Amino acid sequence: MGSERYGEWAFLAGSLLALVLGLLEGLGIIGGLGQIIPLMLVFFGLVVGLTTVTSKEIDSFLLATIALLAVSGIRIDRFLAGILANIFVYSLNNLTYFVAPAALVVALKSIYKIASSR
């Protein structure tokens, strides 16, 4: 398995985990977990960012992250209520916890690339 395939699968797995956990938390199946799930997602995001995302993917990755962060800022409770709102909020939050650290690492790599090419 090459680095690119690993990166694709790891990113997909992390995103799915974030969404599924959000669904479970929104439905109340798992709850009262404090900071540990976000911490684990942040950690996994860091691992994925540090070990994958090649130079040619940086721009599209950062663009996707900006879009995701913009969506997560929407006040969804104005449009949805109850369990649906919970599921949406938890899922998006978890996705942010996973993607943001990866984006941070990728952004740093991008800055380094720019700085070293000058």
Next chain:
Amino acid sequence: MLDLLFFSFFGIVIGLFAGLLPGLHPNQLYFFVFSIIVLNPNQFIVFAASMAIANIISNYIPSLFLSVPDPNTVTSILPGHRMVLKGFGKKALAISIFSAISALIILLIALPAILVIVPSIHKFSESFILVLIITFVFGFLLTEGKNFFIALFIFLISGVWGLLALNSNLISSEKAIFPALTGLFGISSLLFAERGMKISNEGDVDIKPNIAAIIIGIISGIAAGILPGIGESQISFMILHFFTKNDEYILSSMASMNIANTILSVIVLMLTGKVRSGLGAALSNLYLDKNLILLFFGACLFSAGLTAVVCLLLGNIIISKISSMDYQRLSRYIILLLSILVFALTGFVGLFILIISTFIGILPVLFKIKRSVNMGFLTFPVIIYFIGYTHLISRLLV
């Protein structure tokens, strides 16, 4: 006498059951059984000894053939898996079983010397253990040569993951270990099975005892039994990379270490009153005099012999079944089985830990370094414990 025989058989059956089923450990069963049956001290020790030894020996089957790790067998998964893929699965099992029984016999002979040495080492061990662990870890990482920093990086990744998974309020550390090690060492190996690969059946097996490997394993097991805060997985990670030569040697040492550590935990309990294992905890209410220790050894030898025969027969059956299957397809079934087991035993949280652990387990393959660097998962938390920061980590994770 007949009652002791009965409880020995009973213990062997339970131990076999626990050893063959991944995720089930005698530690979970000791207290369950003792809560429903009232035993006198002799029956108690015979049952516990038989169960412990049967579990250790039968555990080699899922770890070798299904790549299912237990904290005590995790380091033998990699050489064991290599031997199975080369078609030497029966030999790997035979070496492990033979070494375990040999270690038991050697320990019985060396018992008087062990009873003298253990209290002295135990007294001084805490002062040098941290230096010992860090020295061995760096020594191991240096064997990666130009990949030292990558190996250190992945060691730290798996180490931090160990801190998160083993110290969280999501799941107890005993429950977290099964999905974590399954992901780090089990599934991450099975994912690389190639299409068309088959495991050959090597027929009759001829093994030669390696006394040096067995002695190294016994010393490692004694160290794991005496030194506080570290277990077989950390010791095997540290010592085996410096003293072992090939896969057969590692398997032989690991099997001897498993037995030696179990025996030592009971001897340490007898000499110092300190509990170092689930078996020790189960026996902690007994007054362990020389007669009970000899009865303990007798039950161990009886259980080892009987379990060895059963496991060798089972190994033959398993090899003949899996040698006709495409290994990639077999690996997928095993991955599915492991995932179901993880979910059944540890729920959604266990699956979550399994998935992340699998991706961390793949990292050494990606960066072309030894997979045992992921032992950071168990070793790094121990380093943090000895530095004294575990309570800080626990507070951060609440």
